[in-house]
Amino acid sequence: MTLDISSVRRQFPVLRRSINGRPLVYLDSAATAQMPEAVCLAMARWNKEQKSNVHRGMHVLAEESTVAYEDARTAVQKFLNAAHPDEIIFTKGCTESINLVARSWGETHLQEGDAVVLSMLEHHSNVVPWLQLKDRKGSDVLWMDIDEDGMPKLDDLKKHLKTGRVKLVAITALSNVLGIAPDLKTIIAMAHDAGAWVLIDAAQAIAHMPIDVQDLDCDFLAFSGHKLYGPTGIGVLYGKRKLLEKMPPFLGGGMMIRSVTQEGFTPADLPGKFEAGTPPIAEAVGLAAAIEWMQQYSWEDIQAHEQELLRFAIDNLRLIPQLHVLGTDGKSQIINHKSPIVYGCLSFTLDSVHPHDLTEILGRQGIALRAGHHCCMPLHTKLGIPASTRLSVGIYNMKEEIDVCAQAIVDAQKKLHT
Amino acid sequence: MDLYAENILDHYRHPRNKGQGPLAKGQAVITHMEENLSCGDTVTIHLSIKDDCITEISWDGTGCAISQAAMSLLSEELQGKTLSEVESLTPQNVYDILGVPIGPRRVKCALLGLHVLKNTLRMKERKELQGWNETVGND
Ligand SMILES: Cc1ncc(COP(=O)(O)O)c(C=O)c1O
Numbered sequence: 238m239t240l241d242i243s244s245v246r247r248q249f250p251v252l253r254r255s256i257n258g259r260p261l262v263y264l265d266s267a268a269t270a271q272m273p274e275a276v277c278l279a280m281a282r283w284n285k286e287q288k289s290n291v292h293r294g295m296h297v298l299a300e301e302s303t304v305a306y307e308d309a310r311t312a313v314q315k316f317l318n319a320a321h322p323d324e325i326i327f328t329k330g331c332t333e334s335i336n337l338v339a340r341s342w343g344e345t346h347l348q349e350g351d352a353v354v355l356s357m358l359e360h361h362s363n364v365v366p367w368l369q370l371k372d373r374k375g376s377d378v379l380w381m382d383i384d385e386d387g388m389p390k391l392d393d394l395k396k397h398l399k400t401g402r403v404k405l406v407a408i409t410a411l412s413n414v415l416g417i418a419p420d421l422k423t424i425i426a427m428a429h430d431a432g433a434w435v436l437i438d439a440a441q442a443i444a445h446m447p448i449d450v451q452d453l454d455c456d457f458l459a460f461s462g463h464k465l466y467g468p469t470g471i472g473v474l475y476g477k478r479k480l481l482e483k484m485p486p487f488l489g490g491g492m493m494i495r496s497v498t499q500e501g502f503t504p505a506d507l508p509g510k511f512e513a514g515t516p517p518i519a520e521a522v523g524l525a526a527a528i529e530w531m532q533q534y535s536w537e538d539i540q541a542h543e544q545e546l547l548r549f550a551i552d553n554l555r556l557i558p559q560l561h562v563l564g565t566d567g568k569s570q571i572i573n574h575k576s577p578i579v580y581g582c583l584s585f586t587l588d589s590v591h592p593h594d595l596t597e598i599l600g601r602q603g604i605a606l607r608a609g610h611h612c613c614m615p616l617h618t619k620l621g622i623p624a625s626t627r628l629s630v631g632i633y634n635m636k637e638e639i640d641v642c643a644q645a646i647v648d649a650q651k652k653l654h655t
Numbered sequence: 656m657d658l659y660a661e662n663i664l665d666h667y668r669h670p671r672n673k674g675q676g677p678l679a680k681g682q683a684v685i686t687h688m689e690e691n692l693s694c695g696d697t698v699t700i701h702l703s704i705k706d707d708c709i710t711e712i713s714w715d716g717t718g719c720a721i722s723q724a725a726m727s728l729l730s731e732e733l734q735g736k737t738l739s740e741v742e743s744l745t746p747q748n749v750y751d752i753l754g755v756p757i758g759p760r761r762v763k764c765a766l767l768g769l770h771v772l773k774n775t776l777r778m779k780e781r782k783e784l785q786g787w788n789e790t791v792g793n794d
Contacts, residue, residue, distance in 0.1 A: 591719035593694050593764065598659065609694060623695020623717075652659065653720060654668065 240538045246633050248273040248530075256603035262638045265605040267413050267582045267629030269463045270444060272527070276467060279526035280519045290515055292492065306518050309525035310508070316528045317458065318449040319475055323507040326474040326481070327516050331440040332362040334459035334474035335407070337511060338436055339366035341484040342405075342457075349375035352402040354433070356381040356389035356419065357619050358412040361612040363438045367407060377402065383619070387417040387564040394424060398431035406435045410442035414613050414627065415564045416547070416579030418442065425454055434480070440464055444631070445543060445581040447536045450475050462520060466631075467527035471520035474511070481507050488513040531632075539632055540580075546630045546639060547579055553643045554628075559588035560646070563625060582629035584611070587646070590653055592626040598649040604642050659720060660755050666724035671731055675713040677701040687775040691763050696722045698771045704779070707738045719764050721757075726768035728752045733772070741776060744769060746792050766790055 246252050251271050254261045263271060283305060289298035291306045307322070314322045328334045343366075347353070353367045355378060367378050379397045381389040389408065397403055406428040411418045425435045436457040439448055443460040450458055457480070462471040476484075486493050486504045490513035495503040504510045531539075554560055562585045587595060592608030599606055607627045610617045617623065628642065677684045688699040696718025703711035712733050714726055732752060733741065749769050750757055757765045770790040777784050 591694070591696075593719045593761075594659070594721070597761070617695075653664065 240534060240542045240632070242542070242633070242635055245534075246635075248275065249633055250274055250277070252633060257601055259603040262604040262641055264628045264630065264634065264638065264642060265607050266444070266631035266634075267441060267464070267627060268607050269469065270466045270631050271633065272466055272468065272523070273530050275530045276523050276526045280468060280523040283519050283522045288519070291518055292509075302518060305522050305525075306516065309521035312525040312528050313473055313475075316448075316532075317473075317475055318451050320451060321478055324475055324478050324481065326476065326508045326511045327521055328472040328474055328511075329470055329517060330463075330472035331438065331459045331461040332472070334472050335363055335436070335438065336366045337474055337487045338457050338459075338476070339370055341487045341511070342434075342480070343367075343370045343374070343376070345485055347374050347376040347404055350377070350402060351404045352377040352379050352397065352400065354379045354381060354394060354397050354403050354406045354408075354428075356408050357383045357616055358387075358389060358409050358415065358417065358419070359407070359613070359615070360409065360413055360438065360440065361614070362440075363407050363409060363436075364615065376404075379403070380615075381408075383417075383616075387412070387415045389419050389424070391420075391423065391427070394427055398427060398433065401431075403428070403431060403433045406433055407438065408435070409438040409440075410448070411439075411445060411580055412613075412616075413441045413582065414584045414611050414616055414625065416582045416584075417564060418446070418578075418580055421453055421455070429454070441581050444531075446540065456480055462524040462527065465524070465527055466531060468520045468523040471517045471524050473524075478507065481511070484511075486510050486513065490514045492516070534632065542632065543581070543630055544578075546634055546636060547581075547583060549636050550628055550630075550639045550643075551579075551583060553639060554583075554585060554646070557587075557643065557647055557650070559650070561586050561588075563620065582627050584625040584627040586622055586625050587650060590650055592624045594653060595626055595646065595649055598652065599642070599645050602645055604645055606642070658755050658757075658761070663720060663724045663753065663755060666727040667720040670723055670727040672713050673727065673730075674715055676715075677713065685775055685779050687771055687778050689767065689771040689774060691718070691722065691767050693763070694719065696764065696767055698722065698726050698767050700768075700771050700775050702733075702775055702779075704738070709733050709736050709738070709741065714768075716767075718767070721753075721761050721764040722767045725749060725753055725765050726771075729768045729772065738776060741772065744772070746790070762791055763787065 249271050287298055287301045289302045291303045310322050310325045313325045370376050371378050381393040384390050428435045434456040437455045439458050439460040444465045456477050458475040460473055463469040492509050493505055493513040495505050551562055554562055562583055596606045596608040609624050677686055684701050684703050686701045690697040698716035700714045702709055712730050746766055774784045
């Protein structure tokens with residue numbers, strides 16, 4: 238079966254918007270994906286009928302709220318195929334999830350001279366927490382460069398692991414610039430053989446490919462709800478129970494304690510230990526609704542549809558003179574990608590057109606693309622460009638939108654240079 | 656009104672006073688570069704100054720149409736200006752010279768030229784360079 242895109246689109250209220258008299262063409266789902274009506278309704282229902290704090294009251298609303306919040310945890314557990322619900326920690330986003338690991342695990346498990354390996358594809362949220370640890374603890378950050386296909390170099394990983402200093406490999410499951418998906422299974426197996434743990438940044442991957450944490454055997458995995466057709470303000474950290482149990486709490490406050498005296502405290506069991514304060518309850522309900530909504534479609538159908546869109550985009554954009562798709566264009570000299578399989582997004586440069594001008598001009602016609610370094614300055618430095626323009630797709634995009642976008646790029650190029 | 660007005664595009668396509676390098680005619684030349692890290696735009700200014708007056712200006716840079724056109728337009732304004740006149744230039748002056756509406760996302764593009772200019776003078780006077788907040792007027 239293939240996806241019925243018009244029926245998918247009807248479920249997204251924002252797609253009915255027009256901007257300056259033209260229909261919205263939303264090609265920025267990698268920044269944040271839009272929410273279907275079902276998610277908006279689930280959140281509104283909780284807000285209107287059930288709003289109350291969790292785990293703290295005996296009244297009916299508190300009971301319903303607590304059940305809804307814990308059901309959301311179970312929904313995420315099943316979605317990731319985690320072994321236990323208490324391996325799912327709710328945070329405010331992917332960034333906080335990674336910081337939780339850096340602070341809690343990093344502070345207690347990393348010594349001066351130990352190393353964390355990152356790839357050149359990483360988003361700043363999977364770079365800066367490790368650089369902060371480097372400043373505080375004297376631990377090292379070692380880099381895996383990328384090869385001409387945009388893939389992190391396994392030789393670099395091998396070399397770093399050989400030093401015997403590597404305690405963690407932190408790597409993205411999907412580049413938010415190149416759309417390249419590293420070979421996680423191989424990387425995880427190599428790291429484990431060398432006694433290092435692995436953290437997966439699944440911020441982008443989560444909406445574009447099935448993820449099974451037990452099959453992957455990753456130790457930590459982080460993502461945000463808002464890129465999965467859910468709300469902002471909620472994220473997830475998955476961690477293997479035996480690791481999470483040994484880690485100290487990250488933030489201190491309510492919910493994360495078993496008991497407190499004037500002298501000290503005993504932390505709560507998982508997952509409460511890592512969820513200090515009132516959690517994002519409406520957002521957890523929204524995330525569960527988003528997962529449930531997505532699961533009415535098969536991964537096969539979603540991937541077939543998105544692959545078709547991206548293939549179409551690559552083929553059409555490459556026809557535009559002076560446009561270089563990063564990672565797929567031999568002539569660009571940037572990366573010569575032999576077999577371009579990209580997921581979720583692609584990025585490009587246009588000779589002598591700055592991405593901010595391009596996206597501003599397209600934006601006025603209702604076309605939403607993202608410009609800049611996409612929080613990946615090390616990658617852009619490596620590619621030798623200050624910025625690029627990114628086109629990203631979601632389940633609701635259509636080929637017609639790619640056409641409109643490609644034509645608008647040609648027009649903008651003319652406007653700026655004739 | 657369109658941000659990419661004909662006047663802006665003309666200065667972007669044919670920047671004035673650009674690319675001549677440091678053109679000193681026996682006078683001290685002072686050079687300074689600033690960049691807008693979030694988008695990778697850069698502008699370098701070379702000023703010849705005599706009797707507290709700008710006698711010559713040339714600049715170089717890469718970036719978006721707004722940052723480059725703004726620097727081009729600004730460079731035309733600077734010829735013959737006294738240093739105190741330059742010091743009192745405000746962001747509003749630059750917006751007026753540009754003559755198109757500058758939204759919050761493009762403020763730093765529009766003001767990159769002003770920022771490098773102010774800091775060129777600070778360098779000349781061996782003062783501490785000013786930050787973006789001061790240039791934009793948030794301080
Ligand atoms: C690969 C990657 N990692 C991490 C993040 C950070 O996600 P958030 O800003 O939701 O915390 C993003 C979001 O842009 C991303 O694309």
